[in-house]
Amino acid sequence: MSMPESTLETALRPQRDAQRTRTAILAAAQDAFSTRGYTDTGVREITAAAGVNPALVSRYFGSKERLYEAALSELLDTKQVIGLPRESFGMAVVDLLTDSQRSRRNPLPMMMLASADPTARAITDRLLKELFLEPLAHWYGQERGEGKATCFAALASGLTLYRELYPLNAFGVQMSAETRAWLVAAFQSLID
Amino acid sequence: MSMPESTLETALRPQRDAQRTRTAILAAAQDAFSTRGYTDTGVREITAAAGVNPALVSRYFGSKERLYEAALSELLDTKQVIGLPRESFGMAVVDLLTDSQRSRRNPLPMMMLASADPTARAITDRLLKELFLEPLAHWYGQERGEGKATCFAALASGLTLYRELYPLNAFGVQMSAETRAWLVAAFQSLID
DNA sequence: ATGCTATGTAAACCACCGTTTACTTAGAGG
DNA sequence: CCTCTAAGTAAACGGTGGTTTACATAGCAT
Structure with missing residues (x-):
């Protein structure tokens, strides 16, 4: 080191x-x-x-x-999310999740592709809570932080699922401005 | 029959x-x-x-x-979604997705648990597009229907993932009113 | 230089799984 | 009643995959 x-x-x-x-x-x-x-x-x-x-x-x-x-432990990290500015949080998150550079060593596809195996899913469940959801909930704030973190994870996972694993046109490289705007608004509404 | x-x-x-x-x-x-x-x-x-x-x-x-x-073919069906009233679409969808009765024979967990296998994923990809996304996009309307249908699938999948497969408290039986309201608003904003 | 230990390898082990083959049998038609 | 076909079964086949075991060797310490 x-x-x-x-x-x-x-x-x-x-x-x-x-x-x-x-x-x-x-x-x-x-x-x-x-x-x-x-x-x-x-x-x-x-x-x-x-x-x-x-x-x-x-x-x-x-x-x-x-x-x-x-x-998975080494890849699960809230720093990229927590470091984002709150006023333009939605846009920053969508930019992060649709960055074509970060396709490999991505914990989100890794987690979802491991969901089928029972023991891998149990490991994923524990690490997701410990290393991601709890810090993120704390960052969101003590008021409804857990719910907001869970909603964040759900939308981020869905976006990644249909962008990386099932490459759908609407989430691909030529995502429409309207689609992006909906995603941005959805993520941003978790802050406001 | x-x-x-x-x-x-x-x-x-x-x-x-x-x-x-x-x-x-x-x-x-x-x-x-x-x-x-x-x-x-x-x-x-x-x-x-x-x-x-x-x-x-x-x-x-x-x-x-x-x-x-x-x-999967037999279970993939847009009728439950398409039959919903547009003015209260968000609430109706959240009610549908959080109905504790429909845990078994649910195409959404079935699809996500099959994502790990390459051939099963290819089958899922085809059926999802043919039997769900395309009809739903048509129902949404010719204007940006595909993007809206994809966003719908992403949020519904994320909700199901963390409700059925990784049972998280925030999406469980005692979902908070705020969390539910965010989901309702997100689904509803795909109509308005 | 020479042991000794950590490091690495080759090969086998053992269990599981999808599928095929050979065989049995229920039940309708003559 | 007899036969023939469709329906069902038991068992084996071939492949795979994680893990273990027995063995080889590089490199440090004495």
């Missing part, structure tokens, strides 16, 4: 580095879980993308479930 | 009835796919609930995927 990257050190890098291997597996898992989903991605695919042996998932994370837990 | 049910006919009913068996499998599949999801329910569970042999899924539906297609 204190080591900077450089081509010189890359050359001198030891072939065996537990931390680096663990990080590589975690990053590959985040990519795969966000795009193909928890159930549909096997540990063999993840470790192949990381360039290591499948058995290392058990060694470094204990199980595929715990790997999913670590992968 | 013209045969009424009676205890007398039940007694005289032949032990082998292809139509009845097919219907029993379909009903069991709708129950299971709506609650546990496409990936997590095996054909053995479905046929066990229907009281028949697993091989009959292949006989009557061709494959598990086609069974899913038949199960």
Whole structure:
């Protein structure tokens, strides 16, 4: 964590580095879980993308479930939402959610694609509450913060679902001004 | 379809009835796919609930995927939404989506729990557009109907996701008046 | 240099699942 | 009554996937 990257050190890098291997597996898992989903991605695919042996998932994370837990934990973060200005909150949120750059390592598709598996869903449920809904509810304010955070999550999830997973035209790259305006107003009305 | 049910006919009913068996499998599949999801329910569970042999899924539906297609097709229906009064549309939709009676055989959880499987998602995508979004867009009106229908689906899916699959307090049985009001206003604003 | 330990690998294990095959049997038609 | 077809069943097949086990080796410490 204190080591900077450089081509010189890359050359001198030891072939065996537990931390680096663990990080590589975690990053590959985040990519795969966000795009193909928890159930549909096997540990063999993840470790192949990381360039290591499948058995290392058990060694470094204990199980595929715990790997999913670590992968989602690192991505679930309210800072991007909480840092937004309240007066133009709706627009900022829609901009954030429709930013085409942030398609990979996105916790929202990751969560929804994991909903089918019972144990992954239980993990998602716990982390979503602890790491996202509770901080967001506190940010909204002590008055009805929980309800507002839940409405936020519902609309954000629905938008992501039909934008990333079921690519619908109306939520695609050429979203109409009216559609965007409705989304902006809906998110903004959670503040006012 | 013209045969009424009676205890007398039940007694005289032949032990082998292809139509009845097919219907029993379909009903069991709708129950299971709506609650546990496409990936997590095996054909053995479905046929066990229907009281028949697993091989009959292949006989009557061709494959598990086609069974899913038949199960979802029968449930996807815009009539419940399209029949609603436009002036109180928001309230009627929220009442419909938060009706605790309609938990089983619900196409929305069924769709979301199937999103993880690639082929099931492709089927869902097609049926959603053909049987729901296009009729709903037409009902909304030729002006921006597609965008409105997509927003409707997004909010309805988000609400169902955090009400049925991840039971969150704010969307549960004791939903606050403010939360409900926000949902009602959001749905209603798609009409006005 | 030489053990020793952490790191990594290959291969097997074991359970599950969708589907197919071979076989049995109920029940209508002659 | 007999036969033939549709309906149903039992069991196996082939593939997959997470995990474990046994083994190899890189790299640090002595």
